[in-house]
Amino acid sequence: MDMFGKLGWFFKQERKAYIFGISMLILLSVMTALVPMIIGIIIDNMTAGTITGSQLVIWSVILVVIAIVQYAMRYVWRTKIFGTSAKLEKILRARLFNHFTQMDSIFFQKYRTGDLMARTTNDLNSIRMVAGGGILTLVDSLSQGLLTLFMMFFFVDWRLTLVSIIPIPLLTILIRFVGRKLHYHSRKSQAAFSSMNDKVQESVTGMKVIKTFGEEELDIEDFKKMTTNVVDRNQKVYLFDAAFRPTSQLIMGAATILGVFFGGFLVSQGEITIGLLVAFISYVARLQWPMIAIGRLFNILERGSASYDRILEILNEKSTIIEEPDALSQSISGDIHIDIDEFAYPDNDDKASLRDIDIHIKQGNTLGIVGRTGSGKTSLFKLLLRDYDQFKGDITFNGISIKDYQLDSLLANIGYVPQDNFLFSTTVRDNIRFANMDTTNEEVEEIAKVTRVHEDILGFSEGYDTLVGERGVALSGGQKQRISMARAMLINPELLILDDSLSAVDAKTEEAILNSIKETREDKSTIISAHRLSSVMHADEIVVLDEGQIVERGTHEELINNNGWYQEMYEHQQLELSSEMEEV
Known part of the structure; x- marks a missing residue:
């Protein structure tokens, strides 16, 4: 029952809808509890031979009216309870999605995409069941069970x-034992589902790589193992859940x-009538549902x-990137000091991934950064973008630390084109104007011309x-790079960062x-x-990491003229270029 306490904030928020729905459930239980007594009265009158045709019609009409009212009440409580429970799923999903947008890189390294997707789907569905089916089962079992016992005690x-x-x-x-087992195995089954979901997401995303290396069978086998684990985990949940219902029926069978x-004995002694015994047996049968419902309720609550x-x-x-309460909302500008x-x-x-870095970039200048793979180039960019704040030192724009700016103000003025270009599964136009959807078609085409992708786009079918397509699957590597570059440049950022963003285009x-x-x-x-030095040779300054x-x-x-790594790499690349031209 602790789960209802966890959702107390939501029940308080939607109390009007729940009060109305619960009221209908209780009234429905009251009306339902009257039916066995009415049937008992009819049987007793038939046995005594005192019932008339008109009385039988009246009793029949009463039963029909009760059935119609019950139908109306069931419609009302379903819309109020189940309809309102959908709001809880909406609220939590919105909170999660908003939370994702505020989290840092450390968070997304800790939690895999498939796991996060499972929590926003499967887990939220289980929680919604508590606010819907859980409330229904609790109120229905209590009201029906207590009213049934009341009728049995005082009217039979x-x-x-x-x-x-x-x-x-x-x-x-039984309830205490099963409840503990259900909670433990429910958590295990949800974790297994998250792992399987993550596997599906990763495999679908990397299907091209899987096919290229011919590892389809191995991937399928790996997936089978995960699905088997999900089934095994869920079977343990079902094992304890399924054990509750037959045991409950056995106990209620003994009660019947x-x-x-004992009822037959009381009838033979003339202490109760046959009609009352029939009504009592009907009430005992009605007690089976509350007992079974309790098991169902515990399953819903433990999963939830x-x-x-x-x-x-x-x-x-919590994100490790903390924005100061009085952070600056102004645009960044001026010289950059790293x-x-x-x-x-x-x-x-x-x-340490970086140490003793001291770079000064005058406004309007271009800085080139080169070095071997893993030398720290991307790490430096992550600090400029405030992916990480835990470093010794400071990065300033015009003498103001980047930590003093609002994140939205800082990032809105930095255009970043990463090595791994990500495109959304929408149109080319919307991908380019992603940072400002109000951009005109003319402005989109103009920036596409700057990045030399306009002619390519005109050659597309539409x-x-x-x-x-998903992640730009329909485009070549060079097209994706240039579209990503156009997207970053469209906002005319104060700082443009190109992280090896021209590797897939030709030299010209x-x-x-x-x-x-x-x-x-x-x-x-x-x-x-860049790894290709021709990309940085015209920069105002070049640093080698x-x-x-x-x-x-x-x-x-x-x-x-320094006779270092740069000079050696430049000559090597020039030699490669000459060899390629000779082959042509």
């Missing part, structure tokens, strides 16, 4: 009632047998409680209205794009990270 015979309910206390022991034997705990686990997670003494990822505190297109960026962003700052530290810095010409 109290002695017969006491004898018949002797086996019922055994249910208390006691009622028949396990799911609610999983939802709270997510909602109680001063990082040391930064290490939370799950790898013993190894032009700018072409659907790109790359040069055209870089020239366009330089022309359109004369007063804006740009940071370009190695194991999280700056090992070289200067202009292209200065670094070429």
Whole structure:
């Protein structure tokens, strides 16, 4: 019953609907409790031979009226209780989705996508059942059970009632045992479902890779193991849930047998009538539902409680990126100063990913960042975007720390094009104008021309209205990169970060794009990270990272004369380019 306490805030919020629905349920139980007594009266009058045709018609009309009123009451309580429970699912889903948008990178590293999806679907459905089926089962079983016992005690015979309910206390022991087992196995089954859901999401997303390596059979086998685990976990839930109903029926069957034997004795002694005995047996049969409903209620509550705990686990997670109450809402501008003494990822505190980084970017200048894979380029960008705040040092725009800005103000002025380009499964046009859906078609096409993707788009079946598919599956790597770049540049950000964003385009297109960026962003700052040095050779300054530290810095010409890693890599790439041209 603790689960109802957890949802107390919702029941209080929707108290009018629940009071009305519960009232209909209780009135329905009262009317239903009258039916056995009416039937008993009819039987007694028939036995005595005192009933007339007109009386039989009147009693029949009363029973029909009761049935019609019951229908109306059932309609009302269903709309009020089940209809209102859907609001709970809506509220919690909105809270979860809003919570996801506020969480940091650490959160999404901790929880996998499939697990989060399972919590927003399967778990929320279990919680909704508590607010719907749980309330129904609780009120219906209590009202029907108590009213039935009341009628048995005071309108039939109290002695017969006491004898018949002797086996019922055994249910208390059963309920406590089954309840504990259901809670434990329900939580396990929900976790198993989350893992399976995550597996499906990951496999569907990576189906191209799976097929490329011919690992379909291995992936299917892995999925079978997970589904088997889900079935096994759920079977343990069903094992205890299923054990409750036949046991309850056995106990109520014993109560019926006691009622028949002792009731028959009372009839033979002339202490009750046959009609009352028939009514009593009917009441005993009606007690079976409340007893069975209790088992069903505990199943609903334990599943709901396990799911609610999983939802709270997510909602109680706190982002490590904390926005100050008096954070600045102004746009960022001016020179950028990156001063990082040391930064290490939370799950790898013993190894710094960046250290002793000191970079100054004048407004309007371009910074190039190069280095081996894993040298720290993307880590630096994550700090600029405030994916992580736990580092020693500071990053400032015009002397103001990025931690002093509102996140919305900071990120709205930074255009970031990552290595892994993500496109939404909508049109090309809507992907480009994602940051500002009010952008005109002319503005969208103009920025597409800057990133040299306009002609490609015109060649699509529906032009700018072409659907790109999930994650841009219908596009080539170069097209996705250039559309992502257009999306970032459309907002004309104060800082544009290109994280190896031209790797999938040819050298000629790359040069055209870089020239366009330089022309359109004369007063804006740009940071370009690349493995292909031709992407950064025209930058105002180039820094070379190695194991999280700056090992070289200067202009292209200065670094070429430095006889370091940059000069060696440049000559190597030039040699490769010459070889490719000779082959052509």
